[in-house]
Amino acid sequence: MDNRNKANVLIVDDEPNARKVLSAILKEVPYNIYQADGADEASEIVSSEDIDVVITDIKMPGKDGLYLFNYLKLNCPDIPVIFLTAFGTVDSAVTAMTEGAFFYFIKPPDYAKLKAILARAVEQKKLKNEITDLRSQLESTYKFSSIIGKSPGMESVFRMVEAIKDSSISVLVSGETGTGKELLANAIHYTSRRHYSPFVAVNCAAVPHELLEAEFFGYERGAFTGAVSRRIGKFEEADTGTLFLDEIGELELSLQAKILRAIQEKEIERIGANKKIKIDIRLIASTNRDLAKEVEQKNFRADLYYRLNVMQIKLPPLRKRKSDIPLLVTHFIDKFSQRENKHVSSVSPDVMNVFLSHSWPGNLRELENVIERAVVLARDEVIGIRGIPDEIKKQAINNNIRADVVKPLRELENETIINAINTFNGNKSKAAKALGITRKALYNRLRKANSFL
Ligand SMILES: Nc1ncnc2c1ncn2[C@@H]1O[C@H](COP(=O)(O)OP(=O)(O)OP(=O)(O)O)[C@@H](O)[C@H]1O
Numbered sequence: 001m002d003n004r005n006k007a008n009v010l011i012v013d014d015e016p017n018a019r020k021v022l023s024a025i026l027k028e029v030p031y032n033i034y035q036a037d038g039a040d041e042a043s044e045i046v047s048s049e050d051i052d053v054v055i056t057d058i059k060m061p062g063k064d065g066l067y068l069f070n071y072l073k074l075n076c077p078d079i080p081v082i083f084l085t086a087f088g089t090v091d092s093a094v095t096a097m098t099e100g101a102f103f104y105f106i107k108p109p110d111y112a113k114l115k116a117i118l119a120r121a122v123e124q125k126k127l128k129n130e131i132t133d134l135r136s137q138l139e140s141t142y143k144f145s146s147i148i149g150k151s152p153g154m155e156s157v158f159r160m161v162e163a164i165k166d167s168s169i170s171v172l173v174s175g176e177t178g179t180g181k182e183l184l185a186n187a188i189h190y191t192s193r194r195h196y197s198p199f200v201a202v203n204c205a206a207v208p209h210e211l212l213e214a215e216f217f218g219y220e221r222g223a224f225t226g227a228v229s230r231r232i233g234k235f236e237e238a239d240t241g242t243l244f245l246d247e248i249g250e251l252e253l254s255l256q257a258k259i260l261r262a263i264q265e266k267e268i269e270r271i272g273a274n275k276k277i278k279i280d281i282r283l284i285a286s287t288n289r290d291l292a293k294e295v296e297q298k299n300f301r302a303d304l305y306y307r308l309n310v311m312q313i314k315l316p317p318l319r320k321r322k323s324d325i326p327l328l329v330t331h332f333i334d335k336f337s338q339r340e341n342k343h344v345s346s347v348s349p350d351v352m353n354v355f356l357s358h359s360w361p362g363n364l365r366e367l368e369n370v371i372e373r374a375v376v377l378a379r380d381e382v383i384g385i386r387g388i389p390d391e392i393k394k395q396a397i398n399n400n401i402r403a404d405v406v407k408p409l410r411e412l413e414n415e416t417i418i419n420a421i422n423t424f425n426g427n428k429s430k431a432a433k434a435l436g437i438t439r440k441a442l443y444n445r446l447r448k449a450n451s452f453l
């Protein structure tokens with residue numbers, strides 16, 4: 001068995017001899033043995049190595065085994081802890097058992113039994129690891145597949161996400177309201193290698209300005225009137241994970257400076273503290289404003305903008321990716337049909353025409369809301385024109401009338417292409433065949449259409 005498959009066991013005891021004997025005995029079993037002379041060294045090892053089980057003495061000078069137990073419970077609750085205790089400390093060991101310790105032995109232990117219990121502890125840890133792995137796999141497939149889109153605009157968004165997901169570079173996600181900025185920020189986090197760590201979101205527009213600094217950086221007890229106890233800020237909460245600053249364009253200039261400093265120096269200071277805290281976060285910011293313009297008008301700091309703009313992902317508005325509409329419609333119908341326990345499966349062709357003619361100022365959120373309402377009201381499997389709000393029908397008709405007066409050839413071509421894709425449920429090969437052009441030609445035309453629609 002190579003070392004990577006062996007379980008890692010950490011022995012903590014202040015007496016070198018006790019550690020030596022125990023590690024000699026356990027080495028017969030294929031474990032990687034680590035040793036620590038106290039709680040401090042132990043917590044260091046646990047943070048740098050992938051420890052599976054801890055065996056610890058209780059009575060040690062300075063921080064004792066119970067301190068270590070509590071530290072582990074907070075920081076790595078999945079590691080089973082086995083206590084070795086002298087007669088005098090049996091009571092504490094029993095108490096620890098009621099609080100989740102794995103087992104305790106009175107010194108000198110029965111080594112055969114200790115080995116058996118240790119094997120069980122290792123087994124338990126492995127199972128917990130598997131569950132964590134499965135959960136995060138599920139999370140990442142779920143998160144990424146929930147972003148629907150096959151239009152060239154979205155495909156270039158996906159390519160960019162793929163390229164930058166594992167880097168720690170800050171990302172600016174821009175787009176009109178309802179284009180999916182928050183969904184994309186989630187997807188970047190859950191497909192990145194940080195997905196085991198927290199995704200923490202702050203909506204800069206929703207928190208009152210005077211509270212934002214405390215929200216970001218936290219504070220010490222007594223830092224200001226009302227600070228009755230210490231509070232951790234969002235930057236610290238997101239440590240090792242991703243911090244999502246939604247609507248960053250709403251931030252006041254003074255806070256923008258503080259955010260820039262925090263991401264540049266990779267450290268923060270809680271309000272009222274004089275100690276810097278190291279942080280390792282990936283920042284994703286979103287905006288529905290034109291930040292370049294905000295910089296010109298001196299509402300947004302140029303230095304922060306340049307820092308964020310290194311990697312900007314622009315989400316196209318729905319009217320510029322109409323070829324995604326059929327797919328999105330199916331996706332939202334499935335979502336709400338399931339929730340409502342209904343059997344709605346599609347929209348009628350005239351509804352689809354209305355959808356393709358509407359300009360969707362509220363983007364995907366507007367489409368989602370229209371479908372939610374239609375599914376709730378639907379009596380049949382197919383959503384008919386009566387299930388669609390009048391304003392949307394009116395606007396769609398207006399758009400069409402305008403187009404009927406002077407209908408440029410290019411527009412006709414685009415409509416035909418979209419209809420074909422729509423007819424074949426987004427299958428571009430079939431659509432191309434029906435249009436009498438190659439798949440490649442279809443892609444080229446779509447790319448052109450995309451900048452036109
Ligand atoms: N590509 C997509 N596929 C499926 N659903 C999407 C997609 N994009 C957005 N949505 C859905 O549309 C709704 C709006 O998305 P989201 O909240 O991410 O938009 P936003 O850009 O953050 O909007 P706002 O600027 O108003 O905050 C959400 O319910 C989201 O799940």
Ligand SMILES: [Mg+2]
Pocket residue numbers: 181182246
């Ligand atoms: Mg949002």
